[in-house]
Amino acid sequence: GQNIDQPTEMTATEGAIVQINCTYQTSGFNGLFWYQQHAGEAPTFLSYNVLDGLEEKGRFSSFLSRSKGYSYLLLKELQMKDSASYLCAVMDSNYQLIWGAGTKLIIKP
Amino acid sequence: ETGVTQTPRHLVMGMTNKKSLKCEQHLGHNAMYWYKQSAKKPLELMFVYNFKEQTENNSVPSRFSPECPNSSHLFLHLHTLQPEDSALYLCASSQDIGGSYEQYFGPGTRLTVT
Numbered sequence: 001g002q003n004i005d006q007p008t009e010m011t012a013t014e015g016a017i018v019q020i021n022c023t024y025q026t027s028g029f030n031g032l033f034w035y036q037q038h039a040g041e042a043p044t045f046l047s048y049n050v051l052d053g054l055e056e057k058g059r060f061s062s063f064l065s066r067s068k069g070y071s072y073l074l075l076k077e078l079q080m081k082d083s084a085s086y087l088c089a090v091m092d093s094n095y096q097l098i099w100g101a102g103t104k105l106i107i108k109p
Numbered sequence: 110e111t112g113v114t115q116t117p118r119h120l121v122m123g124m125t126n127k128k129s130l131k132c133e134q135h136l137g138h139n140a141m142y143w144y145k146q147s148a149k150k151p152l153e154l155m156f157v158y159n160f161k162e163q164t165e166n167n168s169v170p171s172r173f174s175p176e177c178p179n180s181s182h183l184f185l186h187l188h189t190l191q192p193e194d195s196a197l198y199l200c201a202s203s204q205d206i207g208g209s210y211e212q213y214f215g216p217g218t219r220l221t222v223t
Contacts, residue, residue, distance in 0.1 A: 004151065008149070030207060030208065031208065031209060033211065041216065042113075042199065042214035042215055042216050042217060043152075043199075043214050044214070045211040045212070045213075048209045048211065050209065087152070089152075091207065091208075095206050095207035095208075096154060096157075096165065097152075097154065097212070098151075099151040099152040099153075099154075100151055101149060101150055101151045102151075
């Protein structure tokens, strides 16, 4: 079967750095997405990786290793507004997105 | 209106009721999606439409019936639902299917089945 694993919840301190991991086992691979979802709101796109390596976008970076079936989202200089759920999703060989259950990130002052 | 809109935002219905959820996208996209989001569970893809044609139906019970009259509008018709169908129903759109096309989500309809 297809599976996406990510931690259920993480806590970090304002101003610090946090890394949210995602491991996947899917039927084929056509890219990995990270989305942010604030409580009661719609998910919004953060990043897309299809090749191995690190993609940096401001305070957020996303890394992919296809051989390991592994990705992480790195958030730097954490702000209170970064408190949200972070969803990892992999596009399989049928171009369907397979979603993880999300990681709830709690930022403390 | 911009982006993806959904109505109603909240819906309470009995198991014998019939109701419809509406989604509209103002982005000129060709693909539209219905997802179910339950607490602490992954997003479940229900239906996919590309250029108004249904391309995916992920074993969704027949009490959920989608309709896509054009590329901008998507409906989800509901009838004889069960309490376990209570969830957040999200609509999304993307330029096309596959590749790096990110999906844009609406705010969702919070459905409660009593």
